[in-house]
Amino acid sequence: MSLGRLHLVTDTRPGRDPLAVARAALGVAGRELVVQVRVEDSATDREAYELAGRMVELCASAGATCLVNDRLHVALAVGAAGAHVGADDLPVDAARRVLGPAAVLGATARAPGTARAAVAAGADYLGVGPCHATGTKAGLPPPIGPAGVTAVADAVPVPVVAIGGVTADRVAGLRGAGAYGVAVVAALADAADPARATAELLAALGC
Template identity: 55%
Template sequence: MFPRLHVVTDSLDVVRGVVGHGPVAVQVRVKSSDRAAYELTVAALDVCRRAGDALCLVDDRVGVALAAGADGVHVGAEDLPVAVVRRVLGAGAVVGATCRTPETALKAVADGASYLGVGPAFATVSKAGLPEPFGPEGVAKVVAAVPGTPVVAIGGVTVERVALLDSYGVAAISAIAGDPSGAAAAFQRALA
């Protein structure tokens, strides 16, 4: 089963805290260097493999995902195109794509995306330069456009907001950071 909880992090402590509470996808997002991203991915993969129900994905960096042997990658609108990433990583890899409209969602799925990250669902300070949040209604439009494709809402997602989202799953960043274990358990209960 594809995890409904995605955790975006640059901390191995967060990775250790979020596994063991149910299926989770850990997305390694390191902005400093490929080497730092690679080292964290290798360590996160070890934690995820031992958990048995955790995927390890890499944000943006296809080369790092390949080198580390990650389960896949998540690419944004300014990263390599989904079709290219699918060709490079192969049919068995998880390829996530950021989408903000039904049209971009349909193209990403046609190009080989395994799942879609849709947002910002709510206001967030986790990433600069994002468009205005489009709320649960915007997420629902994308979900309706790609039936059968997992959709993960991202941006300002909290445990309390899970019930507002008509989506397959949620991605958390700052809502997990303070208490990774407790927050992951709470998210898993909210998604059940």
């Protein structure tokens, strides 16, 4: 499996334009970008479907990968490459049965035990964190830091993607800790120039 090292998780809070951010990032990163379509819990399936469908089209034109977070039926409906499931979503083995063997399936983990279990159940990569404090998503557990990333990366044979408070200046430390790549929300969604911010993240990743 060829997986991009920079993952953009969409920010769909009021006043945000996830399509514009993705378009800017894709123009710089191309195949190195993975777009994870995550919508607010209050969003309807129709809203998620419409956003994900447009994102799939954008990614296809750039040769990039588009995944849908949590809503597996939406991922299937729009023809996304796969999905990502969190701790409160369907179990990884159930998600794999829904998506089929060819889909890209990511899972969230923050400790070696849960990481190994997720991989055994069919996860192709792991989103690991939060690595640093972040205000993008409420109710998160305490940050695990680079040491936590190392513990997970050493425990599994699949790519580990660090998430949570990731900035360009923190990428080197996370890569040194064993992360294959990084996932960001605010680093691009809040950037005055998302294209430039994407270039800085890619440079830090060594892409």
